[in-house]
Amino acid sequence: MVRLLNNRSTSQGNYLVVEETLELLSRIGKKKQFHVPFPIQNESETNHERSEFGNSHAMQRVDPSVYCCKCYYGTLFLRLDLPGFTRSVYKRDHALITPESHVFSPLPDWANTLGAYLITPAMGSHFVMYLAKMQENARSGLPPEGVERLIFVIQGAVNLTNSSRISDKLMVDSYAYLPPNFEHSLKCDSSATLVVFERRYAFLDNHITEQIVSSTDKLTLLETPGEVFELRKLLPESMPYDFNIHIMDFQPGEFLNVKEVHYNQHGLLLLEGQGIYRLGDSWYPVQAGDVIWMAPFVPQWYAALGKTRSQYLLYKDLLLHLLHLLNVDMVSKAIAGGCFQSICCRYSGNVARFSSAIWREKFQSMEQIYAHCLWEHCNAIVLSWILNMVSQELSAGIFFVSNALRVWEDLKEHIDKIDGSRVYFLHREIVSHSQGTSSISVYYTRLRLLWDEYDVIAPFVVCNCEILLLKPLLSVNQAYSMLVQEEGQRQNIGRLTSILEPTALYSSTLVKKCFHGVCHYCHIKGHKKETCYKLIDYPADYKFNKRKGSAVNNVVLSSEGESTSSLAKYYVPAKVPTFTREHYQQILEFLGKDPPVQATTHMAGIRFVPFQYDWILDTGATNHMTFDIEQLSSYVACDSSSFVQPPNGKTTQIAHKGTYAFSPTQTLTNVLHVPDFHYNLLGEMKGIARSHNGLYILKSSSSSLGLFIKVLVFVRPNKTGLLNKNTSIFLTFLMPSSFNLLFQLNSGVCSFGFYGVFIGAEDFRLKILLCFLSLPYPMTLIVIFLHIPVVASHAPNYSRDESSLNDSSFVHAFSCHPETTNAQNIASGSACPIPNLCSSSFSIMESTSFEPKTYYETAHDKRWVKAMQHEIHALEENGTWTVVDLPPNKRPIGCKWVYQIKYNSDGSVERFKTWLVSKGYSQCEGVDFHNTFSPVAKQVTVHTVIVMAAMLGWELYQMNVFNAFLKGDLHEEVYMTLPDGFRNQGESRVCRLLKSLYGLKQASRQ
């Protein structure tokens, strides 16, 4: 190494070359002093080369294809000797292709010629650069239509003949430019090596290019302001030529002054000398024979090193008139090489199309071409937007499409498939997104993102929430600041209310117990036998050393109105919505009580989701309306001029008019079917109901009167948050027969709610309170009456008064404590705990249907009734049972309906599905069953069959059987009660099961 540096050069370039070699060697464990095995080329060798090239300044010029064997520096030779080593590099925005990595193969359409493609569009270029090694009697082929060609001779000589039979002999350093579609032929008698550049010609106006034959020595040196290198250009600098080839000469030590970054792409062949090329962030020692591809905008810089001149040939595109077509975004996009190539391929495809002969015919004038250029420009920009926006997975599929509209439509089609489910997902996210403990700005930002996406992919849905009812409509920012203000206020008073947060409530007061008698069971004063803890078990939170007064929870209102906390830690989240003082007073008013000295309120809860098929009360609409024709028992079509006009000002078509039956005895006539609606609206109550204390008492077609009400019921949890195990609480609302059993609570959760629409009797108040008396132990029930005016003209208005925000006091509650309820009082009507329905307004977001849990929730919903009938029909068809009288000494197991709404991928309801499930847990081994097994195919078995069918070429048929237990005969004697809805009052007959049913011990378990 020392010898090398001393003998040849101390220039930085050599030093780097050698240093790099040493570093490489040290990395592979050969770090030791070594001698350059080959002497540096001497004059005679150089002369030999010169004679081979037959050209005066070919001192270092060699055939690049064999150059690796003749390199100047033994150090490089050493490196190339290493197994698998190459200096070639291929990166996203540049490539160095060195001679040892050239691969030659016969050039198509050329005779006796081997070619090595060095730069092609596969790299991202819009041109090709290749070496053509012509052998004896070699002949060239023609480039494809519309493609122009430039050849430069680097070794040997060729004869060029054109269609006019004019011939030119081209020696080393000679070149020829051959316009697109120009007939020509290159012939070689002995051998020649050419570097060839080809690209699709970008036709412009009426300009055409001409054949040029010349050599570098005939070219004049051009001015290079600010630069020191010598520059010659092989082609004229005129409009028709869309590229040029530069010959650039550098003396040792000279370098590019400008650290160039520009839109042009380059193909470079180093003809002589050596130096350092900087490409992007990489620095490459280069020498004669090396080829470089430079993508647009790759930072580039060259310094000539060594003792002799270095010279390179440089392809440079001149898309002056197409400059706008080059889209920086596309190139700068940080994507993997393959993708990048694809973009450029596609891009060059555009250019190619632009320049094709078809275009030439297509466009008559410059205006047309410019118009098309503009189109291409927009197209390219939109394409780059799309490509930059979509995920890598998606972009892979669209790289090859060059028309932005097509890409867009493809994507739309592609993504539309999941659009529905995305809409559904967004919808649900928006509906269920709650502020929780986050600040309004966090909440707002997240919600805004959801809304923005929703707005884009789903049509605008008119929302009648309170803020949106303001006139003039607030801007989003105004609404935001209004909410922030409100947030501030609430923080000041230390309360945070969120209607979507799970809420429930316990209220109890220090009102003196109303029952003064003695329990007949334990003989202790203050309660009755029915509510005696000794008899019915103590609640877990029962305080044995109890002081007067009941448990205190979240809010304690002293006479001074201060709040304190006590038992909250047991079962109430730290920040739960609380009652405001107004609410509390309202409740007390309902209860007909004076504000106590001390009162307590507990809250816990559930999320409230309305059922789409519920009827929204007292909407103020002139007519009753339903969105669903299926709900009408009889109807007639309306003519196309029938419209309703909701308060949003739009007119909406009425499709039908018909009758809706709430129950066999209660019907609504003249109900309009308005398909555009999302809810059922009960219009003006006049005529169908009379108002009484804010309740609407329905006049029904029969003599019995009904009451519409939506109720949420919360039960106070015990201390540990759990109801006593095995505790079933039956709340019996004494209503018309079908609603007798309202619900059963045997949940282990600390609080729960129930939501439903009931048709009650006229003396509802009395009966609802009476039922509380049958509670097993003291328990506070909060009944929340909800009234949801979707298009109500009397919906709360922000401007009404400053307390309007608190008007989310949709909760009208009353507390009922068995110990505090005076049945006599209530019966005599002196206590009036029924809230005013009219004022209980509550705006709620549209939501999806919920799945009923009990038969009673579905008994009057035609869809569920239909689904149940369908299931029964299928079971009977399959011979699942026969209906028999229950034999003596036999005990039937129960059964239960299970409901599920099946959704399409777009969130719309596909169908209402029901299953009849037997209560197999009450079966006894040896009586009702002996063995348990799996009468349905296991998934793995199905897979095996499919695999076998695929392997053996079987045909597979798929059929859908409505019942899971097509087979699965029962051998045991199992009796089951008749399913709900298919049993008459007092019916004693049962189903003798012949086939398995879900839930049976004999049924599937996997």
Ligand SMILES: NC(=O)N[C@H](N)C(=O)O
């Ligand atoms: N890398 C180069 O040599 N670039 C040239 N100076 C050019 O683009 O003009």
